[in-house]
Amino acid sequence: MSNGTATMDRATSELTLDNLWGTPEGQKILSCMQCGTCVGTCPYGDVIDYPPRRIIGMLKAGQIETIVKNDGLLNCVNCYACMTKCPRGIPLTEVLLPLVKEQVLANLREVPAELQKALQNTFRYGNPMGESPRKRADWVKTSDVPVRILHQDPKPTDVLWFVECYTSYHPRGQDNTRATARLLHALGVDFAILGNEEKCAGECVRLAGERGLFDTLSDYTMKLLQKYRFKRIVTSGAHAYDCFKYQYPPRGFRQEVHHTTPFLAQHIRELKPRLSKKLNYTVVYHDACALGRHNGFYDEPRTLLQAIPGVKLVEMLHNRDNAICCGGGGGGMWLDTYYKAKGCERLSDRRVKEAVETGADVLAVSCPYEVSRFEDALKVLGYEKRMIVRDVVELLAESLEA
């Protein structure tokens, strides 16, 4: 489910700001009636100098230079809010904003240090944290269940589990990964991982404006995937899911792709009888932008949470298509210091305030960026005793019989 279906059968990498007007996407953009809904719905609409409405107006007036010499668009967290609400169905987040952002990044006098480091690390080590690529699969040693690594045992697999970066390296991400391994194992899914051969799928560097880096990463991953036989990809990364679904097919990727949350929801019948441990939590679910607004997975995580005995599900004021982004998309994961220096409220802070107001004691998430972002925000705001953050898969694994 997406508003920008026009881009799906063609590599967006062929588009540039110069050739845009001759394409169906460009024609769609020209249909903008300057209503300003995009500005109203943008989580940074109050601070961003050039929201989509103004960008389109200035593009039409031939004033693109002004926009790309301004760093304001770095605030765009690619949350798909403007695109979802656009009454003309213009592919803002899918097409226009990444094209403009690429030029913004190329024209920046100084790339914010955290972002620069993340991009350089991703190029060199295949992960934004700058961890050793030879340690990517080290978490497997701490897994309760066996995890097959394809380069050690390359026989065909049903599910190729694309683990992704934060889930491979971040201590809290590894909790998600161990939980996912237990769940896949419990369901009897035939799965294997790429291990140390895996590198970042590249979605967030692409949306941060580094299309060349995305090309390098996707070329690498496409070549790697051809080495192995598998039926489908299941990934822990919400952005990786988006990437395999929309960016990889024009590069020759033909297999099915699932994100872990909706994938597990498909197995709810087998899974539910196994969820025997009662968890007496009041849970509020935060919709990840890439899963919710961009792909319509609103019910799947909620169905899973409600299958856990003892869980009481509540909702935030802004939920489903109105959810507020955690601030980590589009490079935002590596721009917190920059936002702070500009005096912008961090979106993760804004989001946990709303979550705490519900009175829930668990904030459930399904994107690997959110665990550390929300845990940090809870600490910063002094709420760490009132609420904990858990990935949906962590809660499911906790409830799973021993």
Add this chain to the structure above:
Amino acid sequence: MSVLVLLKMVPDVVEELEVSADGKSLDTSFLRTILNERDDHALEQALLLKERHGGKITVIALDAPDMDDVLFTALAKGADRAVKVTDVPEGLTTHAAARLCAQVIATGPGLLPVDLVLTGVQALDDLDGLSAPLLAQQLDFAYLGVVTGVAVDASGQGATVIKEYAGGVRGEFAVRLPAVLGAQAAEKPPRYVPVAKVRAAMKAQAIETVPAPGSGAGAALVEVQQMAKPVVSSHAEMLEGSPEEVAGKFCELLAKRGLL
């Protein structure tokens, strides 16, 4: 003005280093090399000077794995020429490498005359920071190290150079050009260059190669006898228990040692 920047690859310590079987060198089987961080600062300083004064930047490097990527990145950032020295004898000492670089600068095509030679003041494998002063001595140029800022005079005959000392003290020096400068840090952090620009440089620009001149390396004056990982000593005591218990034990310990 004409600026030469010397770039060098060093072991990347993100990967754990291993000593090879001979006990005298690094195991290169998993070793990856990365541009010496201070050399990256030297390049940035050169780019800032070019932005201010115009002129031409030539980056020079002795051949090493992944060197081409680094040289193309330098071209994408704004260097004008990239020169790679090939057929470099293995296991050069700092002394021999400096002599080789001096020969390349003296005899390589169009590298002289030069106003400034910039390179990192230190490297992981040259913590003494000998490369740059040895090079200056070979070329008979002035040398200043631990440099954090450069302003070239209007005449182009001299420069004002900021040198860093311990305790936040800085010195300002007037230096006659040509000179060799060992960069501690550029005036701003090394810039980012998008991968697409590096790819474009790979298509549009070329790396010039110069064979290593002569065999003037000479006999090594210093020899590595042994290389070993530090022996792990178990002096750290881990305090176990709940945060309250740990805090209690910690305070007890401080009191016992007379630190409270």
